[in-house]
Amino acid sequence: MAFGVSFKYESEQLVEMIKKQNDCLKMLKSEKINIGWEKCRVQDGMGVSVCYKCTGFNHIATKCKDEEVCLKCLGNHKTMECTKEQINKCINCIRANKKFNPGLDVNHLTTNRQCPVYMKKLEHKRNRASY
Template identity: 35%
Template sequence: MVGDNEKLQEQVDAILTEQVRLKSIIMSEREELAYQRGRTSELEKQYESKREQDAPQNEPDKPEERKPTYALVVSSETMGKQEGASLIKKSIHPRDLGLRDATIKPGREGVMITTTSKEGSAKIETHLQEKTKDLQIKRPKENRYPIKVTGIDEEEEAGTIVQTIIEQNNLPCTTRDIEVKKTWKGRQGTTAILALNKEGHQALNNRSHLYIGWSRCRVFDHFFLPRCTKCAEHGHNAIDCEAPIRCVKCGKRGHKRDECRKDPHCHACDLDGREQSRDHEMMSWDCPVYRYKIEQERKRIITRLS
């Protein structure tokens, strides 16, 4: 009986030993399988990455460059802007002059007529002079590059700022090439808006600072793009707008910004249609559409500097 028990115990021990060995083999195989799976996954990622690098890259669509425009300012001593625009439309049609891209809209000094054709602009001017007697037509002043200079010492005389800038910064231009448009005093000294012709722009050569008297003054571009706080669109001001009210914060109609409780969403970016972030207000300085249009205006001015 004792012998049988010993044999049975030996068999049980053998079975347990074999079980432990098999379990060890299984665990080892599992570890190997997990390693191989991880290795396969890593190789697949490397393969996909290499394939993407080798594949021809489709460049994103570049915005179409805006052509230079030629403008006429039409005003009247007896008519308002809307009446003047109506008279122009009755007197002339772009189709009759072979123009495809002529536009008309209210401006600061009257009705602004623009086209990308220099010859077309001349045709419009001649036609209006022949057919209308109550309208005054003029071309905008020469294009100049606008900059803002900040931090000027308040004791600097506005009448000598240009001469000081030229002499103190060794600029290869004359006082005819830089014009002071406006100055005002603030907490950080005097700010001046300057307008540069071609020679003045080349002389400054995109400087970020100018030395004026005892001050090192910062220089910024100063381009203006009208943005309407009534309809949340670009190209005009609220005073000239007849469109329904649209919130400049959320882009929805029917309420003003100070009544809005919604998240920011840019209506100007919606109108533009390109893929870009819209989670900002229309009046944000960081709006991609606003920044793009400012850059286009900068390029337009540069190409037409005289």
């Protein structure tokens, strides 16, 4: 998925420009791509679904049976109703440490995409994908 392309190109023209101007293997690693005279951000487009109720992965709030978790303070209430200060802790790493004891660093926000639990879920999803 490319971001920041300001010109409109036909699909075939765009594909040819990308092939001609970029090394496909380096493209995702550098997260940049050349299209015409522009350098655009690029991502593989794969992500992990996040529950807005419990902040767990691979399910959605309407199907969630777990308790509500506040993203700010990790309390059992809606984030929008929270009056407490933001704490720098990840509920998913805390849960993983309790369940599996891998000794994960919990000192990051739950929404951090460098979270070890998120990265593990993403790696699992990528390994199961058939490109």
